Amino acid sequence: MELLYFGDKGWGDELFFATLITIAVSITAMIIGFIFAALFTPLKLSNNKFLNSIGNAYTTVIRGVPELLVIYLFFFGGSGAIMFVASIFGYNDYIEINAFLTGSFSIGIISGAYSTEVFRGALQSIDKGQFEAAKVLGFNKYINFFKIILPQMLRLAIPNLSNVWQITLKDTSLISVTGLVEIMRQSYIAAGSTRDPLFFYSFAAVLYLMLTFLSMQLLNRLETKYSKGY
Amino acid sequence: MDIELMINSFPKLLNATLITLKLLSVSLILGLFIGLGFAILRMNNNKLINKFAYGYSYIFRGTPLLVQIFIIYFGLGQIEYLRTTFLWVVLKEPYWCAIIAFSLNTGAYTSEILRSAFQTIKTGYLEAGKSLGIPSKIIFTKIQIPIAIKQSLPAYGNEIILMLKGTSLASTVTLMDLTGVAKYIISTTFKPVEVFIVAGGIYLFMTFIIHNVIKYLEKKYGFQT
Numbered sequence A: 001m002e003l004l005y006f007g008d009k010g011w012g013d014e015l016f017f018a019t020l021i022t023i024a025v026s027i028t029a030m031i032i033g034f035i036f037a038a039l040f041t042p043l044k045l046s047n048n049k050f051l052n053s054i055g056n057a058y059t060t061v062i063r064g065v066p067e068l069l070v071i072y073l074f075f076f077g078g079s080g081a082i083m084f085v086a087s088i089f090g091y092n093d094y095i096e097i098n099a100f101l102t103g104s105f106s107i108g109i110i111s112g113a114y115s116t117e118v119f120r121g122a123l124q125s126i127d128k129g130q131f132e133a134a135k136v137l138g139f140n141k142y143i144n145f146f147k148i149i150l151p152q153m154l155r156l157a158i159p160n161l162s163n164v165w166q167i168t169l170k171d172t173s174l175i176s177v178t179g180l181v182e183i184m185r186q187s188y189i190a191a192g193s194t195r196d197p198l199f200f201y202s203f204a205a206v207l208y209l210m211l212t213f214l215s216m217q218l219l220n221r222l223e224t225k226y227s228k229g230y
Numbered sequence B: 001m002d003i004e005l006m007i008n009s010f011p012k013l014l015n016a017t018l019i020t021l022k023l024l025s026v027s028l029i030l031g032l033f034i035g036l037g038f039a040i041l042r043m044n045n046n047k048l049i050n051k052f053a054y055g056y057s058y059i060f061r062g063t064p065l066l067v068q069i070f071i072i073y074f075g076l077g078q079i080e081y082l083r084t085t086f087l088w089v090v091l092k093e094p095y096w097c098a099i100i101a102f103s104l105n106t107g108a109y110t111s112e113i114l115r116s117a118f119q120t121i122k123t124g125y126l127e128a129g130k131s132l133g134i135p136s137k138i139i140f141t142k143i144q145i146p147i148a149i150k151q152s153l154p155a156y157g158n159e160i161i162l163m164l165k166g167t168s169l170a171s172t173v174t175l176m177d178l179t180g181v182a183k184y185i186i187s188t189t190f191k192p193v194e195v196f197i198v199a200g201g202i203y204l205f206m207t208f209i210i211h212n213v214i215k216y217l218e219k220k221y222g223f224q225t
Helices: A012-045 A049-064 A067-088 A099-124 A128-136 A141-178 A183-194 A197-226 B003-042 B047-062 B065-078 B080-084 B087-091 B094-119 B123-131 B136-173 B178-189 B192-221
Strands: none
Touching: A012 A049, A012 A099, A012 A141, A012 A183, A012 A197, A049 A099, A049 B136, A049 B192, A067 A099, A067 A141, A067 B136, A067 B178, A067 B192, A099 A141, A128 A141, A141 A183, A141 A197, A141 B065, A183 A197, A183 B065, A197 B047, A197 B065, B003 B047, B003 B094, B003 B136, B003 B178, B003 B192, B047 B094, B065 B080, B065 B087, B065 B094, B065 B136, B080 B087, B087 B094, B094 B136, B123 B136, B136 B178, B136 B192, B178 B192
């Protein structure tokens, strides 16, 4: 237990902050994922064949390729791509992007592919009559979407989105390979310096279990809130 | 775009795909047995056994696969007692550690898939079997298991694809699987996009095959319940 003391003696405070980083990365990735989902869900539902195939390519490629490979792509390719863009504007120094941003972005793209599928499914299972009724009543497009379609879509999407959240949370452990000090990386460092990997990796497992358990409790509450009236 | 690098790295990556496929098939077979065992335990009426099986699947589904591999590969070697037993022969090899972690992980997911498949079997089938005087062991092996397999095919297909992606984590414990070799080529040539296209293409091809085989099996064995 001494290993978990806060301060210089133990690893308690380091692991605590690492847990906060894991939570921060997961939330950022989830939000980036929502942005991607907002862009690609309309493409997937579009009648235009070209736009449709772009949407399908995104979800198929990202969901068919290992997360680790996507992370390596952005980890090794990210600063190269930004330096290339910068060189067009005449800036030729080496640019290193923040590990937090690379990590959140790569996990966000992965999480976005899953979210896209969830939103697509939810939108498709809303009764057609709802769209027609809104049209007949003469609501404009925004009220139509934000007040009628979106609340119904969220109710259908939330159970699946909580699955996406669990996947995203667990995927953040993979960005430890890029050196970002989250739970996994911190446990690796602690295990290396104390030569007690069994304890620290088991403790990391406990931390992840706590995170998944607590977030499930919260999400279940959200689910009941949104399914009020059903 | 460095086409030459893509062509040169293709055979190397293809060679590494063999390790990926080996890891995938061995852990899927072991995981299927583990999953079936725990699904049966989950349906046991004894509360303690039931809780144990639930705890197993909860822990393995609630923690990242990476943690599981690290505990087995780095952690278990620390226990002095294990080093003296025959288990050490297995546990000092990263290959077997990865297989143990993958099998236990996919076993947890498979147990959930099979449990829900067993629970959706209509009681009428079992009653029909009982009233015909078929022993309960045969009801289980000849009626329950075939129906459960059919019903769990779509979900199990997803699990196979998830596991295919999961095997990429073997590269974190020094195994040179497809992702491991891809990372090695990327870090020596600094051409991530080219290598990603080739390695990602191989993964997508495998996903495509698995997806279609499952679809074919669903059609062949599919029936209305």
